[in-house]
Amino acid sequence: MSVRVYDLGHARAGDKGNTSNISVTAYSEAAWQVLHRQLTPERVLAHFRHLTAGPVRRYELPQLRALNFVIENALGGGVTRSLAIDPHGKSLSALMLTMTLPGHNEEGET
Amino acid sequence: MARDRIRIGCGAGFADDRIPPGVEIVERGELDYLAMECLAERTIARETLDRAKDPTKGYTPVLLERMEAIMPPALQRGIRIVTNMGAANPMGAARAVRKHAADWGCPDYTCAVVQGDEVTEVMRAHPELPLMEDGAPLESLLPRMASANAYLGADVVAQGFATGAHLVITGRVADPALFLGPMLHAFGWSYDDYAKLASGTLAGHLLECSGQLTGGCFADPGRKEVEDLAGLGYPLADVWSDGRVEVSKTPGSGGRLDIATCTEQLLYEMHDPTAYITPDCVLDASGVTFRQVASDRVALDGARGKPRTPSYKVVVGYFDGYMGSGEMGFAGINALARARLGIEVVQERLRRRGLSYEEMRVDLIGMNSLHANDAAQCPEPYEVRLRIAARTPDRKAAEAVGAEVRSLHMQGPTGAGGGVNFGARQILAVKSVLIPREWVSPEIVMERAA
Numbered sequence: 001m002s003v004r005v006y007d008l009g010h011a012r013a014g015d016k017g018n019t020s021n022i023s024v025t026a027y028s029e030a031a032w033q034v035l036h037r038q039l040t041p042e043r044v045l046a047h048f049r050h051l052t053a054g055p056v057r058r059y060e061l062p063q064l065r066a067l068n069f070v071i072e073n074a075l076g077g078g079v080t081r082s083l084a085i086d087p088h089g090k091s092l093s094a095l096m097l098t099m100t101l102p103g104h105n106e107e108g109e110t
Numbered sequence: 111m112a113r114d115r116i117r118i119g120c121g122a123g124f125a126d127d128r129i130p131p132g133v134e135i136v137e138r139g140e141l142d143y144l145a146m147e148c149l150a151e152r153t154i155a156r157e158t159l160d161r162a163k164d165p166t167k168g169y170t171p172v173l174l175e176r177m178e179a180i181m182p183p184a185l186q187r188g189i190r191i192v193t194n195m196g197a198a199n200p201m202g203a204a205r206a207v208r209k210h211a212a213d214w215g216c217p218d219y220t221c222a223v224v225q226g227d228e229v230t231e232v233m234r235a236h237p238e239l240p241l242m243e244d245g246a247p248l249e250s251l252l253p254r255m256a257s258a259n260a261y262l263g264a265d266v267v268a269q270g271f272a273t274g275a276h277l278v279i280t281g282r283v284a285d286p287a288l289f290l291g292p293m294l295h296a297f298g299w300s301y302d303d304y305a306k307l308a309s310g311t312l313a314g315h316l317l318e319c320s321g322q323l324t325g326g327c328f329a330d331p332g333r334k335e336v337e338d339l340a341g342l343g344y345p346l347a348d349v350w351s352d353g354r355v356e357v358s359k360t361p362g363s364g365g366r367l368d369i370a371t372c373t374e375q376l377l378y379e380m381h382d383p384t385a386y387i388t389p390d391c392v393l394d395a396s397g398v399t400f401r402q403v404a405s406d407r408v409a410l411d412g413a414r415g416k417p418r419t420p421s422y423k424v425v426v427g428y429f430d431g432y433m434g435s436g437e438m439g440f441a442g443i444n445a446l447a448r449a450r451l452g453i454e455v456v457q458e459r460l461r462r463r464g465l466s467y468e469e470m471r472v473d474l475i476g477m478n479s480l481h482a483n484d485a486a487q488c489p490e491p492y493e494v495r496l497r498i499a500a501r502t503p504d505r506k507a508a509e510a511v512g513a514e515v516r517s518l519h520m521q522g523p524t525g526a527g528g529g530v531n532f533g534a535r536q537i538l539a540v541k542s543v544l545i546p547r548e549w550v551s552p553e554i555v556m557e558r559a560a
Contacts, residue, residue: 010330010333011374012377021381063412064399078540
């Protein structure tokens, strides 16, 4: 059984140059346990592979139950010269939330 | 003179931000200071071009409209204002406002103008500087350079307020510094007291995108609700002289301000949370915590400060050719196949005209335009909109893109509707370099009513 990131947390995307950063904040302690364990930079890179070859770095803020993903080379060459309809990648927070993770276990109920 | 607490509001978070919530926070926020952040990374390059055409221009185009609405109620209440709407011409902005100040009920208008962020000559003198993006020397951009501006810090904003001016107008200043500046001035904080600088920088970082702290960029119906999003209020910070901060928003306004909105905005455009670099300090936000102390009121804790770096960051704007684009819609039976035929036709017509492009991008709006997902795996929508965008050094080639897309109305597949030719626009791209602080000499110049 798999679980959507959408059901575990909320996200916001920001941009700097050709780098997108996307935070994911858990709705609950149980959701945080799943996100912290399963939402790895490797999985995020695989989900964003059609946009970038990476790298993806993950920063953890456990006291806020938040993860911050820094996804390089994801913005079509950079906000100012990208041909994309969303050059800032502001909608990429929603792409993050479409990820599915391997399911619940004893700690991870939502 | 020393105060124990000040209240700083945010009146705008980007150049074309909504004006009514800015007026509302001035009228109802019981503010001491109002900061308005209106300068995106590349905006200043465009204003630099405006100034080249007309030396009285080059400030943020919406300056006068915004000031006409904000200044009278602010000055009536003794609220002092700081804004980076000076863009490429802070002195020009101050003079433009002065012309109207008497009409707006501000006959004794005084303005402190922050100058010195403009560093194009420094760039020309140092072609060897490595670009932060790729390490290549700055030299390659110099022939195409449109602007170069250093991100100044809160120290110059505080110096501006120290003159007693009603208004401090700047060009390029780090966004959080617009908020930290009033704190430095009001409390006389040492510029080496990094605990306080970190606390103030954190507050500025949270406030500088206006409604993004108070429920903007947040609502997801059925999942994350925001009450009265239409009436979204702007944020304010109560700051104590010991560095404590609580954030809140315009009383009676819509939106929400809680730990969830603060967490999202904390990480907005932040990379490594242990090292958020500003001209004033290096903020370590990795241990930040939020406490909901009342409805729509959150206390900030845990910001740590490290010494500022010896550098200023400079953003160099440069010309990077032209982008042309256009869109056309299709709906009903076989809409997707007709859209795809339209794309082929446009590409073939551009090719037969002998036009070529550095890069061309094709989107099917309704299927893959935002996330670039594989259209083959999307369900076919009832309607779809093709979009073609291309970049080229040749303006005419760029103009041809949208023109060819729009002519699909008459010369494309059946049932092509709602075509738009967005024309060609000159691309102003940006890259960054670091320079020693000593190479920049900020100064304050006064502008007063005659």
